[in-house]
Amino acid sequence: MIKPEQSDITLGFIPLTDSAPLIVAKELGFFEQWGLNVTLQKQNSWATLRDKLHAGVLDAAQMLAPMPIASALGLGSSPANVITPLVLSLNGNAITISEALLQEVLKENNIANITLPMAGYLLQKVIDKRRNRGLPKLKFATVFPYSCHFYQLRDWLKASKVDLDNVEMVVVPPVSMVACLESGEIDGFCVGGPWNAKAVRAGIGMTALTSFDIWQDSPEKVLGLLESFHQKNPNTVLLLCAALKQACAWLESVPNRFEAARLLCQPAYLDAALDVIAPSLLGSCLTHKSLPPRSIPSYNQFSVSNNGCINQPELVRGEWLIKHMVSAGQIPPDITIPLDLVGRVFRPDIYQKMRLLIADQAEQFYRRSG
Amino acid sequence: MISIAKPQSNSAASAQLNILLIDENVQRAESIVTALDKTRYKVSHLASSQIGLLKQVDKIQPDIIVIDIESPNRDMLESLHTISHHNPKPVVMFSSQQDTETINLSVQSGVSAYVVGDIDPERVKPILDAAVARFREFHKLKDELNDTKHELESRKSIDLAKRLLMKTNKMSEEQAFHSMRKTAMDTGQKLENVAKTIVSMLRSLEKGNEHD
Numbered sequence: 001m002i003k004p005e006q007s008d009i010t011l012g013f014i015p016l017t018d019s020a021p022l023i024v025a026k027e028l029g030f031f032e033q034w035g036l037n038v039t040l041q042k043q044n045s046w047a048t049l050r051d052k053l054h055a056g057v058l059d060a061a062q063m064l065a066p067m068p069i070a071s072a073l074g075l076g077s078s079p080a081n082v083i084t085p086l087v088l089s090l091n092g093n094a095i096t097i098s099e100a101l102l103q104e105v106l107k108e109n110n111i112a113n114i115t116l117p118m119a120g121y122l123l124q125k126v127i128d129k130r131r132n133r134g135l136p137k138l139k140f141a142t143v144f145p146y147s148c149h150f151y152q153l154r155d156w157l158k159a160s161k162v163d164l165d166n167v168e169m170v171v172v173p174p175v176s177m178v179a180c181l182e183s184g185e186i187d188g189f190c191v192g193g194p195w196n197a198k199a200v201r202a203g204i205g206m207t208a209l210t211s212f213d214i215w216q217d218s219p220e221k222v223l224g225l226l227e228s229f230h231q232k233n234p235n236t237v238l239l240l241c242a243a244l245k246q247a248c249a250w251l252e253s254v255p256n257r258f259e260a261a262r263l264l265c266q267p268a269y270l271d272a273a274l275d276v277i278a279p280s281l282l283g284s285c286l287t288h289k290s291l292p293p294r295s296i297p298s299y300n301q302f303s304v305s306n307n308g309c310i311n312q313p314e315l316v317r318g319e320w321l322i323k324h325m326v327s328a329g330q331i332p333p334d335i336t337i338p339l340d341l342v343g344r345v346f347r348p349d350i351y352q353k354m355r356l357l358i359a360d361q362a363e364q365f366y367r368r369s370g
Numbered sequence: 371m372i373s374i375a376k377p378q379s380n381s382a383a384s385a386q387l388n389i390l391l392i393d394e395n396v397q398r399a400e401s402i403v404t405a406l407d408k409t410r411y412k413v414s415h416l417a418s419s420q421i422g423l424l425k426q427v428d429k430i431q432p433d434i435i436v437i438d439i440e441s442p443n444r445d446m447l448e449s450l451h452t453i454s455h456h457n458p459k460p461v462v463m464f465s466s467q468q469d470t471e472t473i474n475l476s477v478q479s480g481v482s483a484y485v486v487g488d489i490d491p492e493r494v495k496p497i498l499d500a501a502v503a504r505f506r507e508f509h510k511l512k513d514e515l516n517d518t519k520h521e522l523e524s525r526k527s528i529d530l531a532k533r534l535l536m537k538t539n540k541m542s543e544e545q546a547f548h549s550m551r552k553t554a555m556d557t558g559q560k561l562e563n564v565a566k567t568i569v570s571m572l573r574s575l576e577k578g579n580e581h582d
Contacts (some may be wrong), residue, residue: 045444076448145449170424171449173442185425 001035001361004236009038011240012049012061015270016174017193017280018089018221019062020260021302025247027263033246034239042268045173046144047076053224054080060240062088063224066321068345070146071224073335075325081227085350086241087311088221088248090301093149093211094196094285095156097188098181101126101138102206102288116287116294117209120160127166141172141180141189149190151324152214159214181205192220193300197276200286207287212298217305219317230350241354242361245311251302257281312351318342387502390432391415392423392441402436405491411498432459434498439465460505462497524562531565534572 009031013019022040025031031038041058043049050067052058054077063084071082097105097118105114108125127138142149150169157164172180177195180186182204189195190211199205211220223244230237250256261278264270270277279286283297301310319342325331338344389411393399399415406413414430416423423443427435427450435447447461528550535546554564 044440044442047444047448048439051439144445171446172424173445175442 001364002235002238002357004035004239005233006059006236007035007037009036009059009236009240010041010057011038012041012043012052012058014043014046014049014062014174016092016221017264017270017277018092018300018302019269020251020264020281020300021088021244021247022062023263023269024250024260025243028247028250030243030246030250031240034243036236036239036243038240038243044175046147050077053082053226054078056226056229059229060223060225060237062221064144064147064149065219065222065317066146066148066151066325067144068222068224069318069321069325069341070330072341072345073331073337075146075330075332075335081344082224083227083230083345083347083350084222084224084313085230085237085347085354086223086244087219087313087317088223088244088302090217090220090305090310091210091212091298092220092280092300093152093190093192094207095140095153095188095190095209096181096196096199096205096207098184098186098205099203100184101187114206114208116291117213118206120156120162123157123160123162123167127162131166137166137168138188139168139170139186141170141177141186141191143174143191144171145330146325148211148215148218148220148321149192151321151328152211153190154328155324156209156214178202178204193280194270194272194276197279197286198272200288201273201276203289205288206291207285210285210294210296210299212296217298217301217307217310218320219310219313222313227344237350238354238357241350242358245354245358248302248311252304254282312348313346314348315342315346318346385410387411387433387498388430389413389498390426390430390435392435392437392443394438394441401491402494405494406498409495411495434460434462434501436462436464436498439463460501462501524565527562527565527569531568531572534569538572538575 011022013022026038026040043052043061046064046067049058049061049063050071053061053063054071063082065084065087068082068084070076071080073079102114104126105122106112108129109122114122123138129135130137140153142153144150153169154164157167170186172186172189174191174195177186177189177191178199181189181199182202188205188208196207200207223241225237251260258278258281261274261281264277265272265274279293280296280299283295283299285294285296285299287294298305304310322337322342326337331337387410389406391399391402391413393402393415403413403415411434414426414432416426423446437444437447444463450459531550532543532546535541535549536543539546541549550561550564550568553559554561557564
């Protein structure tokens with residue numbers, strides 16, 4: 001097997017349900033099997049995770065799919081050549097509205113219940129009422145400016161012809177989401193697990209729809225690292241991708257998913273209850289304290305979807321994300337998007353090399369075991 | 371680093387600056403507040419875990435934000451400019467962890483963020499002075515760049531209009547320029563705007579002729 005140029009690796013992550021591949025690879029010894037000694041470093045914010053990655057304090061990190069593109073363009077930071085050789089997960093986000101907003105929606109539309117996934121146009125009457133009476137706009141929170149959460153929230157509202165100027169969008173750190181929803185500081189949020197389930201279990205909101213109801217099978221988290229790190233340590237990067245890919249494949253089986261949920265519970269990782277972590281991993285979307293869960297088999301995807309393997313960073317997915325960044329007005333006029341941007345950031349070539357490495361290993365294993 | 375506490379700029383230097391300090395360590399926060407007593411910095415403190423930060427930012431309208439680099443609220447600060455379209459504010463981040471220097475090197479070339487080591491109450495005032503100065507300097511440069519770009523653009527339109535006039539009206543360069551300047555003076559418009567109008571008019575006439 002190839003040898004890593006650097007075997008001690010610091011890998012940054014944000015404690016979320018979809019950090020499962022990183023935690024599984026660590027806990028089940030997959031990194032060691034590929035000759036790496038990986039330290040997982042829990043981070044409190046995407047901005048600091050990014051700054052540490054740019055500075056080389058972290059060797060690699062779990063990132064929101066649009067983040068490597070934002071880094072390459074220098075949005076929100078100085079430009080840095082961050083690349084992604086591996087998609088870690090699809091879907092996994094959901095939009096939850098507060099109990100107060102739910103009651104307002106029911107009242108203004110004069111309905112007794114809402115069919116899920118909730119249609120965004122049901123908000124229109126609430127928005128109109130608030131505007132006519134000079135009340136504050138509806139306020140929705142997401143987790144980071146360059147996140148699928150933000151674009152999904154916008155798409156949900158736009159698809160229902162809700163004028164985005166009539167809704168306020170803010171960023172709140174996931175750890176404060178549930179408290180902000182409860183205090184009424186925000187009326188709803190789009191966030192990843194376990195925070196939607198946590199709000200439902202606490203009886204303070206309704207999960208109106210999942211990101212799978214808005215966008216089907218778009219990359220959510222990716223592995224990000226500096227191109228300069230890859231130049232210096234090409235083998236290390238292949239081995240890191242191989243271990244994570246193995247973890248993603250392991251997460252395909254439902255029984256394994258439950259074991260993963262148990263690992264994620266630990267204080268070093270999500271430090272949250274099993275009953276809020278396990279549901280989405282098992283394809284269940286908790287909806288409301290008085291309603292049954294919805295079955296969303298693709299709620300969290302780590303390895304395969306209906307369209308096949310998901311881990312390869314497809315260029316077309318990168319183009320799709322850039323399109324959303326442009327449409328959200330996130331590219332300032334003084335920044336021109338280079339034509340080769342996606343090809344520089346999304347690296348299916350590294351992914352393919354890693355596939356060959358795994359195939360080679362499997363062949364050697366079968367030869368040895370005769 | 372340029373000090374902004376120079377006597378000649380006393381009006382700007384003595385103006386009070388509102389600081390929003392986001393720190394979970396209440397003891398450290400209090401000693402910072404004490405250290406900045408009787409300076410031009412007025413500190414509002416907020417523990418990191420507290421909610422209501424967004425409201426606070428709106429209420430306090432801080433001139434500077436001082437935050438622990440490990441605070442989850444950093445992501446919210448990132449959004450102030452990009453999503454909520456607040457004016458960019460200088461952000462001073464402090465970190466008690468190792469590797470601060472490395473992070474600083476990478477952040478330093480950025481816009482307004484500034485990383486310092488573990489914040490020491492005795493050093494906090496010069497650090498804030500430096501951050502404010504750096505931020506102002508950066509924005510001055512950015513404004514200058516924008517002005518220059520604009521100037522170039524406007525010259526380009528004037529040149530183009532001049533050339534089109536020379537071609538279509540068979541004018542000399544001097545005649546074309548004078549005619550534009552006269553229109554600008556008569557109509558009380560900027561020369562640049564007159565040039566733009568001429569360009570778009572002559573262009574559409576040209577197009578019309580092509581169809582004939």
